[in-house]
Amino acid sequence: MSKATKSSTPASLIRTVSESFIARNRPESQSTDWGQSLAMYGLLRGLSVDNNPKVRAYLRKWLAFHLAEQVHVNYFCGSWSFGLLYPDVIREFPEFQIQLRDTALRIYEFIEKKALRNGEGILLHNVDLPNIYIDTVYYSSVILSKIGTTLGLPWKDEAVKQIVLHLNRLQDGDKPFFIHCEENNGGKRSEGSWARGNGWVMMTLAEILPLLDKKSDRYKDLLAIYKRLSTALAELQTKSGLWRTIVDDRSAYEEVSASAMYAFAYARMSKVGEVENNTLKRAVKALTKSVDGDGRVIGVSDGTWPGTIEYYKSLATGEWWWGTGAFLLAMAEVAIAGRSWNE
Secondary structure, eight states: OBSOOTTOOHHHHHHHHHHHHHHHSOGGGOOSSHHHHHHHHHHHHHTTTSOOHHHHHHHHHHHHHHHHHOOOOOSSGGGGGGGGGTTHHHHHOGGGHHHHHHHHHHHHHHHHHTSOBOTTOOBOSOSSSOSEESHHHIIIIIHHHHHHHHHTOOOHHHHHHHHHHHHHHHBOTTSSOBOSEEOTTTOOBOOSOBHHHHHHHHHHHHHHGGGSOTTSHHHHHHHHHHHHHHHHHHHTOOTTSOEESBTTOTTSOEEHHHHHHHHHHHHHHGGGTOOOHHHHHHHHHHHHTTBBTTSOBOOEEOOOOSOOHHHHHHOOEEOOHHHHHHHHHHHHHHHHTTOOSOO
C-alpha cells in the first residue's frame, strides 16, 4: 500500500522517503559508488525543498566519512559519481569546501586525462567492462558539467562530445530510443530500448541543456535529440502514468526508476518550455503510489547487465538506491518548477 495520500505534496513525499531511507541506512554504510551517490544526490536536492535537519546531519556524516577516507576515483565511471553533488554540496556544506574542491579536481582531471577511451574518443565503462554503456553518458558528461561549472574549468566540448558519440553508437535502429550497451570491439549489442538507459539520456540532456548557450549549434543539436526522445516517450506512457522497462514492449512490466528519471527531465525542461504538462502530471501522480507504507520507493528493477529483451523483462523489482535517488530528484524538480501537485 502506498503511504502517499491525495494531499501528498512533493515536499511531504521528500520528507517521508528521505527520513525512511536515513533511518534504515547508516551513512557510513553508503559508499560513493553510482547507486549510492545518486541516492545522496537526491537527498541533497531534497534539502532545497524541505530543509530537513535530520537529512542535513545524515549527509554531513556521510561527507565527513568519505572525505576523510578520500573518495576513491578509478577507471569505472561509477567511481566519478560523487561529482553529481556539485555545486550544491559546497553551498550546503561550506565547512568542507577545501576537501570538496580537491575531490572535485581529482575527479575532473581523471576524466579528462586518465579515463579509458577507444579510438573514437568514447569513454568506456570500466577496465573489466571496456564497452560502450549508456550509463556512462550521465556519469561523465553531467559530472564534467557540474565540476567544470563549480571550479570554472572547461567542460562543454568534452561533455557534448561524449553525449553525441555515445548516442550515435547506442541508438536502437531507427527508433528515437537507445540500447544499454555495445561491445567496443566485437560489436555485439544488447537488445531493446531499456527504460532506465533512456532515463540516463533524458536526465543528461535535462541537466546539460540549461547550461548551454541557446544560440549555439550544440544546444540546438542536443535539444533536437531531447525533443524527439521526450515526445516518443510521452506517447508510450501507460495508463497508470509510468513507463515499461522495455519502453515499447507492452508485455514488459512498469518500472519506477526510469519513470522517475523521465519525470525529473520533464520538470527540469519545463523551465525552457519543453515539456508535455499532462505527461508530467500523470507521471508524478503515478510515482506517489510507488512509496509503500514504510516510506520506501519500490517497483525499481534490480541492478542490470546488458542482455536480451526477455532478460530485462525477467528482472525482479524492489527498493534500490538508484530508484530512491531518482524519485527524490524528480520530486525536488517538480517542487522547484512550481508544479501544482493535485491539478
